Amino acid sequence: MSPSVKPNETNAVANNLYSDAYDWTNQCVKCGYCLPACPTYESMGVESASPRGRINLVKMAAEGKIDFQKDLAEPIDLCLGCRACETACPVGVPYGHILEAAKEAIENSPSANKKNKMNKIKKLALVHLFPYPNRMNRIGSAVQFYQKTGLSKLIRSSNVLQKVSPALAQLEQALPAIESSSKRIRTGTIMPAKGETKLKVAFFAGCIMDSMMSRINRLTIELLNLAGCEVILPENQNCCGALHSHQGETNQAKALAKRNIQAFMQSDADVIVNNAGGCGASLLEYGHLLADDHEWAGAARAFSEKSKDISQILHQLGPLPFTEEWQGIVSYQDSCHLRNVQKVQKEPRLLLQSIPGVCYVEMEGFDRCCASGGIYNLLHFDESMKILDDKMKNLKDTKAATVVTVNPGCQMQMSIGIQREGAANQIKSMHLVEILAKACGLD
Amino acid sequence: MEKEALDDLRQVIPNDRMFLDLAERYCYSYDASFGEYLPEIVIQPKNAEEISEVIKLANTHRIPVYPRGSGTSLSGGPLPVKGGMVLDMTLLRDKLIIDRENMLAIVSPGVITANIHKKAEEAGLFYPPDPSSSNVATIGGNLLENSSGPKGLKYGTTKEYVIGLEVVTPTGEIIRTGGKTVKNVTGYDLTRLIVGSEGTLGIVTEATIRLIPKPQSKQTFVAHFNHLIDSGHAITSILSSGILPSALELMDNACIRAVESYRPSGLPLQAEAILIIEIDGHPLAIEEEINKCADICRAEGASYVKIAETEEERQTIWSARKSVSPAITQMGPTKISEDATVPRSQIPAMMERLNNIREKYGLNLVVFGHAGDGNLHPNIITDKRNITEMKKVELAVSEIFEAAIELGGTLSGEHGIGTLKSPYMEMELGITGVNMMKKIKEAWDPNNILNPGKIFPDKGQTRVVLVT
Ligand SMILES: Cc1cc2nc3c(=O)[nH]c(=O)nc-3n(C[C@H](O)[C@H](O)[C@H](O)COP(=O)(O)OP(=O)(O)OC[C@H]3O[C@@H](n4cnc5c(N)ncnc54)[C@H](O)[C@@H]3O)c2cc1C
Ligand code: SF4
Ligand code: SF4
Numbered sequence: 025m026s027p028s029v030k031p032n033e034t035n036a037v038a039n040n041l042y043s044d045a046y047d048w049t050n051q052c053v054k055c056g057y058c059l060p061a062c063p064t065y066e067s068m069g070v071e072s073a074s075p076r077g078r079i080n081l082v083k084m085a086a087e088g089k090i091d092f093q094k095d096l097a098e099p100i101d102l103c104l105g106c107r108a109c110e111t112a113c114p115v116g117v118p119y120g121h122i123l124e125a126a127k128e129a130i131e132n133s134p135s136a137n138k139k140n141k142m143n144k145i146k147k148l149a150l151v152h153l154f155p156y157p158n159r160m161n162r163i164g165s166a167v168q169f170y171q172k173t174g175l176s177k178l179i180r181s182s183n184v185l186q187k188v189s190p191a192l193a194q195l196e197q198a199l200p201a202i203e204s205s206s207k208r209i210r211t212g213t214i215m216p217a218k219g220e221t222k223l224k225v226a227f228f229a230g231c232i233m234d235s236m237m238s239r240i241n242r243l244t245i246e247l248l249n250l251a252g253c254e255v256i257l258p259e260n261q262n263c264c265g266a267l268h269s270h271q272g273e274t275n276q277a278k279a280l281a282k283r284n285i286q287a288f289m290q291s292d293a294d295v296i297v298n299n300a301g302g303c304g305a306s307l308l309e310y311g312h313l314l315a316d317d318h319e320w321a322g323a324a325r326a327f328s329e330k331s332k333d334i335s336q337i338l339h340q341l342g343p344l345p346f347t348e349e350w351q352g353i354v355s356y357q358d359s360c361h362l363r364n365v366q367k368v369q370k371e372p373r374l375l376l377q378s379i380p381g382v383c384y385v386e387m388e389g390f391d392r393c394c395a396s397g398g399i400y401n402l403l404h405f406d407e408s409m410k411i412l413d414d415k416m417k418n419l420k421d422t423k424a425a426t427v428v429t430v431n432p433g434c435q436m437q438m439s440i441g442i443q444r445e446g447a448a449n450q451i452k453s454m455h456l457v458e459i460l461a462k463a464c465g466l467d
Numbered sequence: 468m469e470k471e472a473l474d475d476l477r478q479v480i481p482n483d484r485m486f487l488d489l490a491e492r493y494c495y496s497y498d499a500s501f502g503e504y505l506p507e508i509v510i511q512p513k514n515a516e517e518i519s520e521v522i523k524l525a526n527t528h529r530i531p532v533y534p535r536g537s538g539t540s541l542s543g544g545p546l547p548v549k550g551g552m553v554l555d556m557t558l559l560r561d562k563l564i565i566d567r568e569n570m571l572a573i574v575s576p577g578v579i580t581a582n583i584h585k586k587a588e589e590a591g592l593f594y595p596p597d598p599s600s601s602n603v604a605t606i607g608g609n610l611l612e613n614s615s616g617p618k619g620l621k622y623g624t625t626k627e628y629v630i631g632l633e634v635v636t637p638t639g640e641i642i643r644t645g646g647k648t649v650k651n652v653t654g655y656d657l658t659r660l661i662v663g664s665e666g667t668l669g670i671v672t673e674a675t676i677r678l679i680p681k682p683q684s685k686q687t688f689v690a691h692f693n694h695l696i697d698s699g700h701a702i703t704s705i706l707s708s709g710i711l712p713s714a715l716e717l718m719d720n721a722c723i724r725a726v727e728s729y730r731p732s733g734l735p736l737q738a739e740a741i742l743i744i745e746i747d748g749h750p751l752a753i754e755e756e757i758n759k760c761a762d763i764c765r766a767e768g769a770s771y772v773k774i775a776e777t778e779e780e781r782q783t784i785w786s787a788r789k790s791v792s793p794a795i796t797q798m799g800p801t802k803i804s805e806d807a808t809v810p811r812s813q814i815p816a817m818m819e820r821l822n823n824i825r826e827k828y829g830l831n832l833v834v835f836g837h838a839g840d841g842n843l844h845p846n847i848i849t850d851k852r853n854i855t856e857m858k859k860v861e862l863a864v865s866e867i868f869e870a871a872i873e874l875g876g877t878l879s880g881e882h883g884i885g886t887l888k889s890p891y892m893e894m895e896l897g898i899t900g901v902n903m904m905k906k907i908k909e910a911w912d913p914n915n916i917l918n919p920g921k922i923f924p925d926k927g928q929t930r931v932v933l934v935t
Pocket of ligand 1: 054055056498499533534535536537538539540541543544545556576597598599600603604605606607608609610611612613614615616617665666667669670671672792881882918
């Protein structure tokens with residue numbers, strides 16, 4: 025079978041995209057079944073903000089009909105990467121793969137706009153920050169210092185951040201209180217199960233989770249112990265690389281993946297557990313990421329097969345030994361990557377419903393992205409807030425006092441939404457692990 | 468686009484709803500058929516007044532205008548085949564009023580059809596037309612294509628439910644047709660003329676549609692047949708026994724195999740046909756009718772009959788039918804989906820003709836459809852990059868149309884003519900029939916502004932050309 029349209033031979037990037045993604049884009053029959061699932065199509069109302077439109081644009085770029093920077097970059101950049109479209113697609117078009125191939129091609133295209141300011145910040149964080157646990161920890165400590173010393177109060181009252189960037193100001197307010205680094209569990213430690221050892225698990229700490237949300241990590245390990253897991257925190261693990269693949273930095277993502285595979289495969293754990301939907305999805309896709317790498321493909325697949333979300337393990341080993349009654353209505357916002365990529369939907373709900381006293385109410389549009397999308401809310405503040413504000417209306421309708429998520433980004437985004445609604449006194453945003461730990465008397 | 472025309476358009480439509488950049492234009496260059504034409508400009512109007520102004524300008528500057536709903540047309544309906552302007556109607560979606568007393572809904576054209584289903588049901592009412600694209604397609608697109616689905620057998624197609632329209636004519640006037648009354652015989656029935664006109668006679672900006680009471684209950688059963696001919700007899704026996712099912716769907720052996728390899732669920736691989744039959748109405752009546760239908764199927768030689776006892780079982784039966792589309796697209800990237808329709812007594816004959824066509828050209832051809840109303844969906848699965856095979860497909864498609872018409876049927880039961888079937892219009896209607904339609908088009912649209920290149924073939928075009 026010979027392709028009828030060949031891209032411009034001189035354009036190497038188009039050629040690469042052509043060989044990476046062209047066949048995938050051709051699987052799309054343009055039926056539009058994905059349109060109602062897409063949050064950006066709903067909020068922006070143009071076809072270029074829809075999955076069908078984006079897939080077609082990638083195809084056009086691969087055929088050399090449109091320019092990567094001028095035409096493709098923006099529609100792709102405005103995609104949340106929530107992958108709800110993939111779940112809706114009757115034909116199984118692998119949108120996530122198409123998206124990443126497109127991002128890589130845009131990043132590598134000759135006309136890439138190196139002067140773009142946001143690009144620089146993004147690069148800085150991706151290349152020099154997230155991959156280094158020590159640096160992330162230092163930031164964590166700095167933020168803790170900032171919160172403890174009252175500096176944060178001063179800054180908030182001065183409104184200075186608002187003037188610099190409304191996005192940063194919102195994010196700053198949503199930051200959780202950071203635990204002192206003395207409580208942080210060191211890598212290399214093995215924490216024995218309470219009672220009989222039912223399962224040996226290795227815990228993936230993540231970069232943001234480890235620095236900014238170390239409290240949730242600590243509680244995760246304690247919950248696992250309580251449920252009968254011996255928990256190993258392998259040394260030399262690092263960032264999962266999700267943000268890197270999402271930003272088109274595929275090579276860096278591969279390097280990070282290899283380091284993680286090495287770190288975890290040395291432990292003889294039955295499962296690799298994580299507590300962040302986004303990271304979990306990327307761990308699950310190591311097999312795909314390294315499929316062409318003969319040396320690593322096998323190990324990567326084995327790693328992905330072992331990777332599980334915390335809710336899956338706690339549900340499998342449950343019921344948890346709850347000690348406290350919970351008061352009030354609880355609702356759950358799916359993490360897109362947990363729901364659409366890892367296909368974990370029922371476990372978090374069942375765990376929440378198993379807490380004594382909980383009144384669980386499902387929110388309309390629970391399966392729709394909250395528009396946190398990695399760092400989407402920083403890069404596209406207005407677009408993100410529009411989607412978030414709609415979600416908050418649905419959340420309010422449930423009359424919930426607690427909204428639970430299984431991803432740090434979603435949890436912070438929920439906090440931002442609650443603050444924007446002025447509902448901080450009525451609604452609290454929690455990670456699944458926090459609410460379970462509290463009901464088990466941990467904390 | 469000429470600068471003058473553009474300047475004029477800018478007076479009417481704000482810049483953020485007018486797209487000239489390549490990316491956005493490419494995004495409105497396709498629909499769910501496989502044609503692709505790049506428009507010069509895309510405009511998203513918000514109301515009838517804006518549309519009226521735009522159309523007047525289009526007449527002044529002779530710009531072709533292509534209305535578009537969600538772009539799910541399978542016949543090329545919204546494709547901008549002569550360039551010009553795509554008018555994206557999806558922002559006109561603010562009105563969805565259910566008038567319970569008069570059993571009506573008043574809707575904007577960009578409203579998604581499934582939302583009408585939902586709102587009507589909340590009021591205890593029912594809007595029957597149910598194309599399988601109803602979660603995506605707009606009511607405007609449904610109206611202009613005269614869509615329907617499995618329920619067409621008992622409840623008819625979209626045209627049976629539209630009683631009033633607000634329309635911007637091809638010369639830019641805003642008119643109203645029909646009204647709120649179910650009975651209306653004042654003058655020509657322009658409502659019916661516009662419904663199904665595929666966006667060539669006017670742009671619908673509001674519709675009044677009739678709702679009916681929601682049936683109290685429904686039941687479903689499935690029957691397997693080892694011989695296709697027996698399933699054909701079962702269909703005719705059921706329909707002549709005085710029972711009118713709300714759905715009567717057929718899958719052929721190629722479909723069964725495709726579904727089974729896509730999502731194994733124990734379908735009978737040796738069966739030549741599966742029938743799915745649903746009956747709705749009063750629970751007591753249904754009970755009796757469904758048993759009678761099952762008896763008829765057994766008597767006609769069904770190898771297996773199963774009446775769903777729970778909602779879950781009902782869903783399982785339907786899921787086989789719903790898997791057909793995704794299952795067959797696994798067999799190749801290009802799906803040519805036809806909707807040739809024959810009088811139902813001719814279904815067995817049509818199935819045989821289709822079998823012969825499959826063998827003759829050696830194509831991957833599967834058949835499913837709404838057997839109860841004779842609306843079959845022969846689907847050819849291929850790859851449009853395979854030029855030799857596509858040439859065979861062109862011939863096969865022509866033969867499918869010929870077969871349907873020879874058996875007393877029609878080119879299209881629900882997808883419309885668009886670009887794909889226009890060469891065959893004369894075959895069904897004769898030259899005078901087509902000319903009469905052309906005269907209507909010319910009277911309404913003297914400058915041929917609205918959706919040019921559809922329904923009527925270009926000079927000398929006698930056969931569909933899928934690849935050049
Ligand atoms: C997977 C799939 C399944 C399908 N199943 C069915 C089915 O079961 N039954 C069926 O009948 N069809 C079916 N279709 C075909 C298609 O969904 C219908 O024809 C539908 O009505 C098109 O609606 P749309 O909003 O997408 O309109 P579009 O495809 O955008 O447009 C359709 C036509 O209407 C015109 N138009 C749209 N809006 C307006 C307006 N406001 N004023 C004037 N003209 C307008 C366009 O110019 C075009 O000619 C299916 C399609 C797909 C992809
Ligand atoms: S649902 Fe799948 S096949 Fe249909 S338009 Fe979307 S991506 Fe394409
Ligand atoms: S990933 Fe999410 S935002 Fe992006 S196209 Fe798919 S549904 Fe839309």
